[in-house]
Amino acid sequence: MIEREVTIRNRAGLHTRPAASIVKLAAKFQSEFFIEKDSFQINGKSIIGVMTLAAEQGSKLLVRFDGPDEEEAYRAMAELFDSGFGEPI
Amino acid sequence: MSKTAKQEIKLKGIPASPGIAIGPAYLFRKHEPTIQIRAIEVGEVGKEISRLQNAIARSKKELTKVFDFAEQKLGADQSKIFEAQLLLLEDAVLFEVVYKRLKEELKNVEFLIQDEMEKYHRLMTASNDQYARERADDLLDVENRILRNLEEQKLISKIDGSHIVVTRNLAAADALIFSRNEVMAYVTEIGGATSHMALLARALKIPAVVGVHQISLLAHADDLVIVDGYDGAIVLHPSPEVLKRYEKKKEDYRTFEETLAPLRELPAETLDGHCIKLAANVELEEELEFIKLQGADGIGLYRTESLLLGEEVFPTEEEQYEVYHRIAEAVYPKDVIIRTFDIGGDKFMAQTVKENNPFLGWRGVRVMLDKPQIFLDQLRAILRASKKKNIAVMLPMVTNLKEVQLTKQLIAQAKDDLRARRIAFDDKIKLGVMIEVPAAAIIADHLGREVNFLSIGTNDLIQYLLAVDRGNDIVSELFQEFHPAVIRFLRRIIERGKQKNSWVGMCGQMAGDPLATILLVGLGLDEFSVVPNAVPEIKKIIRSIHYTEAIRVAERVLMMQSEDEIKTYLKNLMKRKFPDIPIE
Numbered sequence: 001m002i003e004r005e006v007t008i009r010n011r012a013g014l015h016t017r018p019a020a021s022i023v024k025l026a027a028k029f030q031s032e033f034f035i036e037k038d039s040f041q042i043n044g045k046s047i048i049g050v051m052t053l054a055a056e057q058g059s060k061l062l063v064r065f066d067g068p069d070e071e072e073a074y075r076a077m078a079e080l081f082d083s084g085f086g087e088p089i
Numbered sequence: 090m091s092k093t094a095k096q097e098i099k100l101k102g103i104p105a106s107p108g109i110a111i112g113p114a115y116l117f118r119k120h121e122p123t124i125q126i127r128a129i130e131v132g133e134v135g136k137e138i139s140r141l142q143n144a145i146a147r148s149k150k151e152l153t154k155v156f157d158f159a160e161q162k163l164g165a166d167q168s169k170i171f172e173a174q175l176l177l178l179e180d181a182v183l184f185e186v187v188y189k190r191l192k193e194e195l196k197n198v199e200f201l202i203q204d205e206m207e208k209y210h211r212l213m214t215a216s217n218d219q220y221a222r223e224r225a226d227d228l229l230d231v232e233n234r235i236l237r238n239l240e241e242q243k244l245i246s247k248i249d250g251s252h253i254v255v256t257r258n259l260a261a262a263d264a265l266i267f268s269r270n271e272v273m274a275y276v277t278e279i280g281g282a283t284s285h286m287a288l289l290a291r292a293l294k295i296p297a298v299v300g301v302h303q304i305s306l307l308a309h310a311d312d313l314v315i316v317d318g319y320d321g322a323i324v325l326h327p328s329p330e331v332l333k334r335y336e337k338k339k340e341d342y343r344t345f346e347e348t349l350a351p352l353r354e355l356p357a358e359t360l361d362g363h364c365i366k367l368a369a370n371v372e373l374e375e376e377l378e379f380i381k382l383q384g385a386d387g388i389g390l391y392r393t394e395s396l397l398l399g400e401e402v403f404p405t406e407e408e409q410y411e412v413y414h415r416i417a418e419a420v421y422p423k424d425v426i427i428r429t430f431d432i433g434g435d436k437f438m439a440q441t442v443k444e445n446n447p448f449l450g451w452r453g454v455r456v457m458l459d460k461p462q463i464f465l466d467q468l469r470a471i472l473r474a475s476k477k478k479n480i481a482v483m484l485p486m487v488t489n490l491k492e493v494q495l496t497k498q499l500i501a502q503a504k505d506d507l508r509a510r511r512i513a514f515d516d517k518i519k520l521g522v523m524i525e526v527p528a529a530a531i532i533a534d535h536l537g538r539e540v541n542f543l544s545i546g547t548n549d550l551i552q553y554l555l556a557v558d559r560g561n562d563i564v565s566e567l568f569q570e571f572h573p574a575v576i577r578f579l580r581r582i583i584e585r586g587k588q589k590n591s592w593v594g595m596c597g598q599m600a601g602d603p604l605a606t607i608l609l610v611g612l613g614l615d616e617f618s619v620v621p622n623a624v625p626e627i628k629k630i631i632r633s634i635h636y637t638e639a640i641r642v643a644e645r646v647l648m649m650q651s652e653d654e655i656k657t658y659l660k661n662l663m664k665r666k667f668p669d670i671p672i673e
Binding site: 013014015016019020023027043045046047048049051052053054056 | 212
């Protein structure tokens with residue numbers, strides 16, 4: 001199990017497009033994936049769940065991976081977050 | 090409790106589509122506010138999964154269409170909503186949970202979907218973030234869409250062509266669903282005879298009666314019902330004598346209609362050689378074969394709104410071209426007059442404004458001129474289909490000359506577009522306008538010089554003229570086709586509208602009323618466009634009179650001062666000359 005902190009870097013925050021990117025990426029991996037914000041936990045493979053997070057720029061989230069490919073999954077997700085989901089920072 | 094025979098109940102409504110139907114009632118109630126929880130058998134699990142998957146697939150298809158349209162025509166802002174909704178529809182986790190619960194709890198999918206989505210909905214509405222709250226609305230929309238698709242499929246499977254649909258009200262989109270399943274007849278509690286549903290019923294030759302108060306309370310599922318679409322009578326649980334009487338009436342009408350068959354190939358010409366164009370009003374492609382059988386002289390009104398029924402987006406230029414092309418081919422060498430979209434502003438998703446008085450508001454050509462991109466799509470599609478030169482364009486709800494001139498500019502632009510794409514079209518395509526607004530009627534001479542033809546839309550014209558909503562049960566009797574003001578108005582429109590290069594026709598319901606035929610011929614109407622049903626009957630009347638005689642009839646009617654006087658005179662005339670035509 002891997003648990004790490006990530007930051008929302010893009011200006012617009014976690015709106016539809018980034019939410020979709022996260023979910024699409026998570027679907028590629030077998031590992032279970034959860035995101036936690038202020039002790040509120042959602043399943044990271046559910047778009048509804050991710051949309052509910054509604055995190056703005058600067059928020060810190062906890063991402064948790066559990067499964068055979070958890071290392072890979074985390075690395076890929078960290079990169080996605082780091083790049084600000086490919087949006088203006 | 091012994092089983093007693095149900096009491097026969099006779100009811101009266103407004104006849105909306107002719108024909109007699111005798112059969113079991115199917116009570117249609119739309120939008121059940123509460124989702125029922127239904128326990129299901131283990132063996133039904135597979136079926137429930139399929140139902141849900143189908144509903145999801147249909148919802149996806151609908152949303153993709155809406156999204157594409159929004160993106161192209163309405164801009165990124167509007168389309169974002171649908172993009173989010175599409176994603177919601179693809180939430181694997183949500184549906185995984187639903188399927189799991191289905192197998193464990195053995196309940197119907199409607200309940201499970203609503204239950205699961207409600208959880209998320211609550212979470213989202215409670216969020217501090219505006220974005221999350223907005224997505225809550227999207228989630229609700231998606232939920233409703235899935236539930237609607239589940240319901241529609243259930244509905245379609247229930248109707249198997251042997252029921253009479255009884256309902257409080259029937260929206261056009263519902264009627265279309267039913268029409269694809271061969272319903273025997275429609276009966277509604279509210280609604281007027283010119284409602285869209287009534288038009289559809291007539292087009293599909295399905296008997297219909299509207300405005301039957303209380304029927305949804307009095308009728309029960311599978312009750313035997315008699316529907317008389319000729320005079321608006323309904324009988325619930327008919328006695329054997331009444332049943333026999335109606336079966337005979339049904340047979341009599343059928344025989345009468347058969348006598349009209351030989352008229353098919355003959356022209357609508359009076360005994361003294363005055364020729365009249367007798368065309369048909371068409372809504373659905375299904376009617377095309379039928380018009381040929383009826384011997385119509387082409388299509389005097391093709392209502393393009395039928396392409397929008399049950400759709401959330403406007404069809405593309407290509408999609409429209411396919412339809413217009415098929416219709417033009419089917420009637421060739423006869424003509425088809427295509428009327429541009431005649432819709433209310435409420436069809437536009439972008440509009441959040443609710444008009445207080447839509448009938449006097451943003452509709453008809455006004456809307457199209459405000460949405461030139463959409464108008465151009467339609468104009469280009471029509472032009473493309475006009476290669477064989479048998480298409481004309483007609484504008485609805487024209488009020489002034491400027492609307493015609495602006496349209497002509499757009500047509501010119503559409504032509505330029507097509508030339509640049511090297512697509513052939515009829516450069517001399519004819520343009521006409523509907524005369525429905527009283528102002529247009531009064532400047533019929535100006536309009537007649539600007540266009541190739543005028544077509545009188547009596548349905549709306551009379552409503553505007555007499556200030557009566559035909560769909561309003563309380564005053565619908567005041568809607569009088571034979572009001573002296575209406576007759577004078579028609580006379581004026583016809584006289585002034587006929588210019589060197591323009592003719593005057595009528596596509597409103599009055600054109601198909603046998604009681605009005607002789608009068609309209611005498612007033613000088615050049616063209617009648619009627620429901621396909623009515624073509625043989627109207628043709629028979631035209632072929633049995635002298636034009637000179639019709640002129641005299643018109644002159645007499647123009648001197649009468651009351652609707653009663655006029656109707657009595659015409660009824661007596663018809664009874665004398667055409668005793669076998671049933672006149673109510």
